Amino acid sequence: MHIAFNQPAVHPFRRATRGSYCYHFEIGQHSKTEAVVTEQSPGTDFELFLLRDDGNGNLQLVGHSSQPGNADESILAVTPPGHYYWLMNALASDGSPVGFGALVAAPIDAYEPNDSPESATVLPDTLNVITGNSDSAWDYDYYEFTSVRGQTLRLMLTGEDSGTSNRWLLEVYNNGVWQQETKDMRLNINGLPANERLQVRGRPNPAVALTPHLRYRLTIGSTPFMRNHYVEGESNALRIPYSAPLAYGQRYMTTQAYKQVKWSMLLTDSTNTPIKGVTPVLHLLPRTRLGQEPYSSHPAKTDINGWARGTINLGACYGDWSTTFVDYSGTYRNTWKTDYNYGSWYLRLNEDPSVGVGSPENSVVLGHLCQQTLIKSER
Numbered sequence: 001m002h003i004a005f006n007q008p009a010v011h012p013f014r015r016a017t018r019g020s021y022c023y024h025f026e027i028g029q030h031s032k033t034e035a036v037v038t039e040q041s042p043g044t045d046f047e048l049f050l051l052r053d054d055g056n057g058n059l060q061l062v063g064h065s066s067q068p069g070n071a072d073e074s075i076l077a078v079t080p081p082g083h084y085y086w087l088m089n090a091l092a093s094d095g096s097p098v099g100f101g102a103l104v105a106a107p108i109d110a111y112e113p114n115d116s117p118e119s120a121t122v123l124p125d126t127l128n129v130i131t132g133n134s135d136s137a138w139d140y141d142y143y144e145f146t147s148v149r150g151q152t153l154r155l156m157l158t159g160e161d162s163g164t165s166n167r168w169l170l171e172v173y174n175n176g177v178w179q180q181e182t183k184d185m186r187l188n189i190n191g192l193p194a195n196e197r198l199q200v201r202g203r204p205n206p207a208v209a210l211t212p213h214l215r216y217r218l219t220i221g222s223t224p225f226m227r228n229h230y231v232e233g234e235s236n237a238l239r240i241p242y243s244a245p246l247a248y249g250q251r252y253m254t255t256q257a258y259k260q261v262k263w264s265m266l267l268t269d270s271t272n273t274p275i276k277g278v279t280p281v282l283h284l285l286p287r288t289r290l291g292q293e294p295y296s297s298h299p300a301k302t303d304i305n306g307w308a309r310g311t312i313n314l315g316a317c318y319g320d321w322s323t324t325f326v327d328y329s330g331t332y333r334n335t336w337k338t339d340y341n342y343g344s345w346y347l348r349l350n351e352d353p354s355v356g357v358g359s360p361e362n363s364v365v366l367g368h369l370c371q372q373t374l375i376k377s378e379r
Contacts, residue, residue: 001309036102037072042282050077106135123143134203234259260312286317297358318370319371325338335374336373338371343367346360
C-alpha cells in the first residue's frame with residue numbers, strides 16, 4: 001500500500017491483528033525522518049522497521065525499533081530522496097487500532113541526526129565552527145566537547161545572517177539543568193577539570209516563527225591564543241626607511257617586499273598546547289588606489305605544531321609612487337630612488353576574528369617595491 005503525505009502525519013491503522021504489514025512512502029529531498037508507531041493499546045505490541053529501496057529493487061535496512069509492550073516505536077534517520085517502507089510486525093494485538101506515520105523535516109544540516117544527548121555530535125579537540133539550522137520546531141541540536149587538558153573553552157552562537165540570532169536559544173547543561181546563555185557574545189569557560197565534558201544545545205526560539213532556511217553559527221572548543229606571527233618580504237629587500245619622504249597621508253610601510261610576501265601565525269590553547277586545524281587568513285591589498293579592488297584572502301590551516309604558513313607572489317609592478325632616500329653600505333653613502341605601490345594587510349583567525357593583527361579599519365601598511373635606481377654613490 002502507498003501512503004502519500006505532504007505534511008507530518010500519523011495515519012490510523014485499524015483492526016490490527018498478529019502478522020506483518022508493509023506500507024510505501026516517498027521522500028523528495030534530503031531530509032530527516034522520524035518513522036513512528038503510536039497509540040498502541042495495552043494488549044498490542046508492534047515492532048517497526050524502516051526500509052529503503054536502493055534504486056535497484058533491493059531493500060536496505062535504515063533502522064529498527066522494538067520497545068517493550070505497547071510503548072511507542074520510533075526510528076530517527078537522515079533520509080536521501082527515494083522510496084521507503086514501514087514494515088510493522090504485530091508481535092501481539094487485541095485488534096485495537098494503532099497509528100503510524102513519518103515526520104519529515106527539511107532542509108537539514110550536516111550534523112543530523114543529533115536531536116538528543118545520546119546522539120550529540122562529538123567534536124574534535126580544536127576550535128570548531130558549526131553551521132546548522134533548525135529544520136522543525138522540535139529540532140534540538142546537541143553538541144559535546146571535552147576539555148582534555150582543562151583548557152579554557154570558547155562558546156558563541158550567532159545567526160549566519162546579521163540580525164537573525166534571535167531565531168535560536170543557546171543552552172549549556174550544568175548540574176542536571178539546561179541553562180540559557182547569552183548569544184552574540186564570546187563566552188570563555190574557565191576552571192574546568194581535565195576531561196570535563198561541555199554539553200551544549202541550540203534550539204528554535206518558540207517566541208519567533210520557525211525559518212528552516214536560516215542558519216546559525218556555533219563556535220565551540222579551545223579558546224585560541226596567538227603566540228607568534230610574522231608577515232615579511234624578502235630578507236635582501238632594500239627597505240624604504242622611516243625617514244624617507246612619502247606622499248601626503250601615507251604612513252611608514254611596516255612590511256616591504258619585492259615580489260613575495262611570506263606569513264605565518266602560531267596558535268595555542270590556554271595550556272600552551274598547539275591548536276591544529278584552524279584557519280588563519282591573511283587579507284592582502286598590494287595596491288591602494290581609487291576604485292581599488294577588495295582585499296584578497298589567503299587562508300592556511302594550522303599544523304600539528306599550531307603553525308599556519310603561506311607565501312603570496314606579488315609579481316612585478318611599475319609603481320604609483322616614488323621616493324628618494326640615503327642608504328649607507330660600508331664607507332659608501334648611496335642615494336636611491338624607489339618606485340613603489342602603497343598597500344596594506346591584516347591577519348585574522350577565521351574561526352575567531354577577534355584573534356589576529358590589524359583589521360580593515362586599522363590595517364598594517366605594505367610597500368610593494370617595484371624598481372630601485374641608484375642615483376649616486378659617494379664615499
